[in-house]
Every structure is written in structure tokens, then in C-alpha cells.
Amino acid sequence: MSGTPLLDYDRYLDILEHEGGLLAASAEAADHDRPIPGCPGLDIGETVRHVGSVYRTVVSWIRAGDRPTSWQRQPLGDQTVEDYLRDGLRALLGELVTHHPDEPCPTWDPAQHHYGFWGRRMAHESTVHRIDVQTAAGGEIDLVEPEVALDGIDEVLRLWFTHRLSVLGVSGTRRGTVALKAGDRFWVATLGPVTTKATRATAAEAETADASVSGDAVELYLWLWGRRAVFDRSLTLEGDLDISSQMWALLRLATR
Known part of the structure; x- marks a missing residue:
């Protein structure tokens, strides 16, 4: 990323x-x-x-x-x-x-x-x-301006999910991918026993993920920082909920 x-x-x-x-x-x-x-x-x-x-x-x-x-x-x-x-x-x-x-x-x-x-x-x-x-x-x-929240989403995925988890040596138990969608921006997070990383993505790439979390940029920003519950109703979670909740839990370890 x-x-x-x-x-x-x-x-x-x-x-x-x-x-x-x-x-x-x-x-x-x-x-x-x-x-x-x-x-x-x-x-x-x-x-x-x-x-x-x-x-x-x-x-x-x-x-x-x-x-x-x-x-x-x-x-x-x-x-x-x-x-x-x-x-x-x-x-x-x-x-x-x-x-x-x-x-x-x-x-x-x-x-x-x-x-x-x-x-x-x-x-x-x-x-x-x-x-x-x-x-x-x-x-x-x-309020947080949407473009600030979008940058914050990008930062937490790049710096904390991708880099910090690697430094900590922490990874998921199940392999899967999660698409993050807000505004006109897309990211795909890959997690599992071997790889934990996130990349910027196209809409087409996001559609192939095992799970997705989408919604307002500010709400997604706060969800990634653990300021929203894993199944918060302000966001739409689709696909494999175990994978998206595993991502949320891994970020709690990275950002604590």
C-alpha cells in the first residue's frame, strides 16, 4: 500500500x-x-x-x-x-x-x-x-470533514494494520479479505496466519473480497479506530462477518 x-x-x-x-x-x-x-x-x-x-x-x-x-x-x-x-x-x-x-x-x-x-x-x-x-x-x-476521514482510513490501514501488526508479529487465524468502502475510495485488507496487509483498490478489486465494510467516511474512520462497535449499525457489513470482525479485533491490538 x-x-x-x-x-x-x-x-x-x-x-x-x-x-x-x-x-x-x-x-x-x-x-x-x-x-x-x-x-x-x-x-x-x-x-x-x-x-x-x-x-x-x-x-x-x-x-x-x-x-x-x-x-x-x-x-x-x-x-x-x-x-x-x-x-x-x-x-x-x-x-x-x-x-x-x-x-x-x-x-x-x-x-x-x-x-x-x-x-x-x-x-x-x-x-x-x-x-x-x-x-x-x-x-x-x-464534525470531521470527509476528506480528512478518508485520509485517516488510509493512514490506519497503511500504518497500523499493515506496518504495526507486522512489527508486533500478530496475525489472524483465518485467511480472508475485507473490502473497505467510503466515498469514492476503496481498500482491500488481507489477513490470515501468513499475511496481514491492506492496499488501495479499485471498485472491481473490492467486489472480489470475502467481506466488506462500507458507509460514511467518518463512521468507517471511527470503526477502524475502535470508536464504533464491531457490528455498528452506522455501517454496512456484508459477506463473511467472521473475517471482518477478525480485522476489527486485530486493529484493537495494533492501535492500543
Whole structure:
């Protein structure tokens, strides 16, 4: 599956800035102890702290040239978790905006050692966790634009299903294929004891899969991230349901 993103670098930085700021603002108006439905064990306050910590991890990783072992993991003194996140966001944007997306830098994907990787990854990290916080808070959930969701589908299939599962050495028990369909985009995921990968596909290629999951791009994006149940009614699941549910379960291991 090609690692070429579906959006340009400046768009990712705009998404990152918008979603990070919205995440902090949404948390400020909410009870920090409210649990995150899609992430058992996490609450709103811990989710905001986690994202602020991830921002700092990336900045340290880029500057040090290797995966960091230490960074500011918690707010200091009377700093709120929201301000902790905002400070980390400013530092991350300041680092990313001064570099070309093709410029080399360290990442955790051997095929994507460039700044573009972090722009895309952090845009989706911020978007998914912003939705987590707003969902937990029980208020209005801001929309995700369809083209952003389509890019997010592509990223989770490329980076997490294909790459991360390979690194973990995790595979399925039954061989099969699942077509993913949203908008005018198609992907086919192959899973089983030997191969776990996803590729962009044509409509004709998608029709040959053993199972299919289709629907609104945002709903499919959230399904792949485990923010929707395996048999969620907002999506249409057809064909071999055991294969599509196995794919969903494998992604829970990849993205946890």
C-alpha cells in the first residue's frame, strides 16, 4: 500500500492546530473524571495529558534523532492539563512548520523517515482524541470533514494494520479479505496466519473480497479506530462477518 498521503502537508498542520486547540477547549468545559467510551481505563483528564505528552515525545524524538527515554510527561506545578497540551502543541507546530515534508527525520516507520509522517500522524492523533473527549463530555461533537476521514482510513490501514501488526508479529487465524468502502475510495485488507496487509483498490478489486465494510467516511474512520462497535449499525457489513470482525479485533491490538 502506498504511503503517499491523500492531503498535503500544510493541511495536516492546519488540522493539527485546529484539533489540538479544540481538544483542550473541549476538556476545559468538561468533568475530567468522565470515562472515554472508546478507551477503557482512560478519562478526559488523562486523555488530554496523554496527547500533551505525545506532542513532547515527537519534538524530543525529532531533535534528539532517536526515540526519547525522558521528556516532560506531566503538567508542572499549577499548570492545567489543557495548558500542558497547548504548550506541547505550540512546540510541535513550531518544529514541523519550519521543515519540508520530504525532509528526513526520525520516525517509527522505516518507510517514512520524514517530517510528513509526523504531520499526518499527529493530525489524526489529535482528531481521534478530540472526538474521544467530546463524546465523553456528552455535548456536541464537531464534525470531521470527509476528506480528512478518508485520509485517516488510509493512514490506519497503511500504518497500523499493515506496518504495526507486522512489527508486533500478530496475525489472524483465518485467511480472508475485507473490502473497505467510503466515498469514492476503496481498500482491500488481507489477513490470515501468513499475511496481514491492506492496499488501495479499485471498485472491481473490492467486489472480489470475502467481506466488506462500507458507509460514511467518518463512521468507517471511527470503526477502524475502535470508536464504533464491531457490528455498528452506522455501517454496512456484508459477506463473511467472521473475517471482518477478525480485522476489527486485530486493529484493537495494533492501535492500543
